[in-house]
Amino acid sequence: MHTLLLLSALVADPGIESLTYQGELSQVERGQQTAVVKEFTADCFLSEQAGAVNATTLIQESTSRLPWAELVTWQSSVNATDLAPAFGYRHKEKLYAVTGMFPLLASPEPLQKGLEWKSGPASFEVVGEEMVGDVKCWVVESVTGPARKHQIFVQQDRPVVERLKQTVFMGQGDRFELTLQRTKSEVLPAESASKTLNAMLHLQAMKESLERDPYDRTADITPQSTAVAQEQIEELMASVKGTRFENYVASISRDLGNRAQREMEVSELRDKFVGQPAPSFTLTQLGGEPVPAEDLAGKVVVLHFWTYQEKPLEQPYGQIGYLDFLATRFRDKPVTVLGVAVDNRLGTPESRTAVVRSIKRLTSFMKTGYEVTLDTRNALNQFGNPTRLGAELPLWVILDQSGTVVHYHSGYYEIDNQRGLKELDELIADLLEK
Template sequence: MAYLFPVRPAVVSVSGLILTGLICLAHPPVAVGADPVQHSLFAGSLIQPDDKDGDILRRFEVQLFSANQSHFFHVMDDTRHGCPWPDSFGRTGPTIGLESVQPHLVYDYNDHAYLIALPPLVVALPENIEPEATWEQAEWHMTAIEQSSLNSIPAWIVEARERRGRQQTLTVDAANGITLRAEADVFMGQGDQFKLTLARSSRVPLEPATSDKLAALQNELVTLQTTLKRRPDAHLSELSARQIADVAAVSDRLKSLAAGTPLEVLVRHIKLDLDQQQKRLTSIANRATKLLNSEPPPFALSLLDGGKLESETLKGRTVILHFWDYRDTPLSEPYGQTGYLEYLFNQKKHMNVTVVGVSTNPDLQSRENFSRGRRSARKLAEFMNLSYPVGHDDGTLLTAFGDPRETRGQLPLWIVLTADGKVAHYHAGYYEIDAAQGLKELETVLADLLKAK
């Protein structure tokens, strides 16, 4: 995962990753019965410059709902490859901290998932503003350039810079601070430069009844977002079983509140995604049921240090097989979970528990790219100080257990084998991390197995 500029906390260390929470406490609920909501719609583009007008890589829209100095956004990014719905909405504005989800895109460039923060939708213009006035907003240093107008709306041209050199040019409504137009520099890859543009296309007041429904809906959505506890660097749409249950519990209420409002499109997307995620969960559960208490076929792995690991040598031990790509670049989640897995390995190995990492990096199955794949896995193992063995085969072992990606799931895949070599646990995707207990669900599985010995 790579950040262009913070859209959540600017923290990327494994130990320092902060889960989003307390949003509702930090940003009080919008009062139902408040002033009518002003609905602004923005159109934007992510552009790769060329000799002409540039190549548009992504088009998107943003909704902004403003009332009583409170602002709520919804980013309508690419539904398949863009910002997942749980991270596409939230409170925004000059007083909202970076610990909250803020408007951003998700764009994949050269196998890296980039979180691209949008320019501020609302700017806190100083009182008695004059040209060359300066102030700070979030991590941006703002400078008023000159008075202007856009579509007969009095405005200020504002330049924004941050300490790493990125800059934005904003045209801001002089009356309310809402951005009318913006252009921002974006860098991805090895310093490749792109341009992001944003322009307000409409602004209309909503009917009082619609405003009341929206206020209640926004409160429900922010509460749900807090309950989900998504990672600060989340860029995939996959939800855990607990998160899916949390969404299902409020789905009907969201649908009722959203009916006839501009956020109905968001709630329809939530319901569609919920249906797909429930099907994925059912498919994984069915696969797990078939595998439980079965014996996998014998296997042999080529280890990163050049040795071999054969399944026969694991007999008599409780084994955790962890299927993941084990690449050092792009260094994206769930790489941090290997750190928790290493900790678990060191805590449990005296109980005859072992961990085996199985790299699914396609490079390791290619004669031309084999050296690159092994080098990448070694770098990751060194970076994470992994002492458990990591190996690979030709993909046969993953196929035998069932690749979750074939049923809309995601790696990693976690398999726990009993001491007599039978499958005791099958889990596809991330584990939710408990700050105090790490891989709590996996710890519970192991505890039950060891207790039953």
């Protein structure tokens, strides 16, 4: 919000400079760089107000993209805690948000040789000066953890990063090197600057309204955030017209349209099942035996179709922690909670062993107590398989005591701080009272 206030103060004098950075991510093996594994471009828009330099950064990447809400960030040179720009990289099947130490470097006082300071766990030291092209820069060395050493070249007349060499770790200690270089700069004409400022104000207002978790930048856009964005998208598209943000917002609009279409199709699927007797289906226990019919007869049954694989394990972990909380709450009631592992490898006994082993490691790690079964006989397809429509697992299906489908939901739920999966909790409680 601090940066938004500073941007608002610029309306009378929207002097804006545009910078372009080119970035590369390379993997390091045995101390040597291998091939470049990711390239990206960053467009930064700088303004100065009340002695502070403010930056709005738009990341442009073509593969392994982060959710669109994470591709724009705001920073101020007087606030070291602002969210840094980030790009996506998928390493060993897991998507990471790789943050870069640019375009601004916040420091407690103007840089000079020998200056040292700390910001949280990170330490910084100005070790010298160097020309980067025709730009005089301070050379700042930073350490943010074991073996995490970085070199930042900062323009001497302002806290703007000119070049960056940053160490990144992913997976189980796999090392990468991020290099970044400013390649272009221009002062925007007054009319263009005014349009750009207006676009930035609208973009930041929308991003703040989404209430994203700053510690989980790979998380998908939630249905709640999608609804919020839908309400603002037309005004946002009008505000960015003729600016460098136009293509970015057009991609947001396309994504929202795709999500709306997918939700309509899943809703039609939901209407097909809810209120009808559950289709015939068979689940297999991890030991290979079918789930006994008496485990389901006359009970409220919660089916949670998900991958149940330990790797790659990404938040929110299929919300299985919250499902386990729900199962524990109703464990003394006539309620059966079953996880249903969906995996193409279940088709053959040879590969099924690896799937079961992975499930056991996951449930041990997550300390879940409800039973996890195997979908060896296409139970997911019997319930319509919303992944065919582009929807993602988990799929949640609830059957009442008579075997009728009373709830059908694809994706994640909004979590209540006190009751976790509140919507399911209330539904099950109501069914038990009947």
